[in-house]
Amino acid sequence: xxxxxxxxxxxxxxxxxxxxxxxxxxxxxxxxxxxxxxxxxxxxxxxxxxxxxxxxxxxxxxxxxxxxxxxxxxxxxxxxxxxxxxxxxxxxxxxxxxxxxxxxxxxxxxxx
Amino acid sequence: xxxxxxxxxxxxxxxxxxxxxxxxxxxxxxxxxxxxxxxxxxxxxxxxxxxxxxxxxxxxxxxxxxxxxxxxxxxxxxxxxxxxxxxxxxxxxxxxxxxxxxxxxxxxxxxxxxx
Numbered sequence: 501x502x503x504x505x506x507x508x509x510x511x512x513x514x515x516x517x518x519x520x521x522x523x524x525x526x527x528x529x530x531x532x533x534x535x536x537x538x539x540x541x542x543x544x545x546x547x548x549x550x551x552x553x554x555x556x557x558x559x560x561x562x563x564x565x566x567x568x569x570x571x572x573x574x575x576x577x578x579x580x581x582x583x584x585x586x587x588x589x590x591x592x593x594x595x596x597x598x599x600x601x602x603x604x605x606x607x608x609x610x611x612x
Numbered sequence: 613x614x615x616x617x618x619x620x621x622x623x624x625x626x627x628x629x630x631x632x633x634x635x636x637x638x639x640x641x642x643x644x645x646x647x648x649x650x651x652x653x654x655x656x657x658x659x660x661x662x663x664x665x666x667x668x669x670x671x672x673x674x675x676x677x678x679x680x681x682x683x684x685x686x687x688x689x690x691x692x693x694x695x696x697x698x699x700x701x702x703x704x705x706x707x708x709x710x711x712x713x714x715x716x717x718x719x720x721x722x723x724x725x726x727x
Contacts, residue, residue, distance in 0.1 A: 506654075543616070543703055543718030544655065588654050599668060600716065602654030 503527050506589055506603030515612050519576040523589035523603045526570065530591040533565050534600065535574045538586045547587075548574060579610045614638070616719035618704050624725045630692035633722045637685065637706030644681055645716060646689050647703040655703055661687065691724075699726045 506523045513519055521535075532551055536544035548563040550556045550572075556563045562575040572591075576583055589603040617636040625631050637644050642663050647655035658677065660668040663684035672679065676695070681687040691698055701721040707714040 504654075541720070541723075543705070543720050545718065546715050549715065590654070599657060599660065602656070604653045 501526065502604075503601050504589060504591060504603045507606055508604065509606035510609065511606055512609045512611060513579055515579060515581060515610055517579050517610070519579050519583070519608060519610075521574040521576075521587050521589075521606050521608070523572050523591075524570055525572075525591055525601075527591070527593065527601075528567075528570070529593035530601075532592045532600075533563070533572050534590040534592075535561075535563055536588040536590060536602075538588060538605065540585075544588055576608075579608075581610050581612050584609045616704055616706055616717055618702075618719035618722055620722055621720060622723050622725075624727065625694055626727050627696055628693040630690065631694050631724065632691075633689045633702050633704075633724075635687045635689070635704030635719060637687070637704070638717055641706035641708055641717070642684070643707045643709060643714070644687050645705040645707075646679060646687070647705065647718075649701045649703055649721070651700075658689070694724075694726045696726050699724055 504525045535548040537547045538544040550563050550565050553565045553567045560577045564573045586605040586607045588605045590600040592600045619634050644661040646658040648658055649655045659672045659679050661681045664681055679689045701723050703718055703721045705716040705718045707716045
């Protein structure tokens with residue numbers, strides 16, 4: 501079993517919908533939680549970053565971390581066609597600083 | 613500010629041939645990473661450098677893969693000989709330091725096809 505499991509998708513939604521992307525993990529040492537967005541034939545780019553538990557909001561994006569359940573989510577409000585991409589969750593621990601473990605990604609398509 | 617530069621972007625070789633990938637990180641970034649990304653999967657770390665030193669190469673298949681980061685800036689990843697299963701995207705990333713939350717900036721990757 502992988503340390504990080506991500507809902508596989510693919511996900512297809514109409515423009516304006518609320519999107520929920522989710523990951524679970526097994527390593528309780530993870531303290532940093534990231535969401536990356538990867539467009540086709542591009543490298544991942546950091547979208548959201550959260551330390552420990554809680555919520556973080558940035559525009560239309562909200563990241564949630566529930567360490568007690570080992571569950572993280574990314575919500576996208578008012579989704580746009582430009583949000584169509586693969587979303588990767590990633591996590592790292594203080595004890596192995598700099599080493600991020602990635603999920604396998606969820607491919608999202610937002611239809612106009 | 614220039615991002616992480618990788619070359620070549622695409623490479624097609626026959627099995628058993630050698631291949632090399634080059635990465636130029638963002639200026640001032642001390643930490644450099646090489647990842648392998650298979651289709652439909654997330655990036656998997658191959659090796660991490662802190663300046664010139666490889667601080668984590670536990671996932672690098674050392675029988676055929678090698679890497680170097682001379683002068684703590686550019687880096688080269690080599691495969692010799694390549695196998696069919698090496699077909700993947702090789703991503704280079706850099707960050708300012710090794711702290712757990714340091715943002716990693718990724719290059720566009722080199723897409724390798726082994727025939």
